[in-house]
Amino acid sequence: MKIEYFVKSFEELTTTELYQILKLRSDVFIVEQNCAYQDIDEKDLKCHHLMCLVDGKLAGYTRIVPTNLSYKDASIGRVVIGSKFRGLGLGKQLMENSIKACEDIFKESKIRISAQLYLLKFYNSLGFKETGNPYDEDGIPHIEMVLN
Template sequence: MDITHRIKQFDELNAAELYGLLKLRSEVFVVEQNCVFLDQDDKDQQCHHLLLFADGTLAAYCRLLPAGLSYPEVSIGRVVTSPAFRGTGLGRKVMELAIGYCNELFGNHIIRIGAQTYALAFYASLGFTAQGDTYDEDGIEHVEMTLPPAG
């Protein structure tokens, strides 16, 4: 499998990239998870978008949010792996890249995420620790997690 990635600010995305990432987010977050919510939350325009491709097909994605947009800290959101590529390690790969790019783009700071509770062990394996109680977001249990600065 040939793995490549692109990191782009919103205004740098071409129409096909934007369509692909929105389609993947809708496929998983709206259809698969049966979650009715407005995915286009007016934050995308201020984010960096990380697209991971396997053999030219969008396989995983996430967005990198500057501090102050969703949380006081830098954050990673909309983490998604295409159902066709689950179990291949690409979810881990996109998160490892995202952590590296957060440090490169925003500095070596705490990274905060809002994790779906079923994925807590996955994020913990990347160094994130749970902070606080679970909460309901659009009908799905979440918990905030943080990753300390590198080093």
């Protein structure tokens, strides 16, 4: 199994890569989680996009968000692993690569996320700490977390 990670600005994405990213996000966040929400929110245009390819297929993705777009801090969003690729330990690798991308691209060590509440322990294991109380986002319990 060959695992590769790539980070690209929006302008650097090919149309095929963009299509694969949007399809993966739609498959998981809209269809699998049965959540009707506006995934294409124009933030993509100002973000970097981290792709995890397994044997050449898009297996995972995160959106690397600059400061003052979603939060005053840099952030990582749209964290997703495709259903066929779960259970391989890719989630932790994906987040470690995303944290490094935030640090490399934005020179930021403080990173904020809006985490689905059921993944609290996972994000704690990466060093993220809760910064508030759980809240509802599009019908799914979330919690804001920060990595310093």
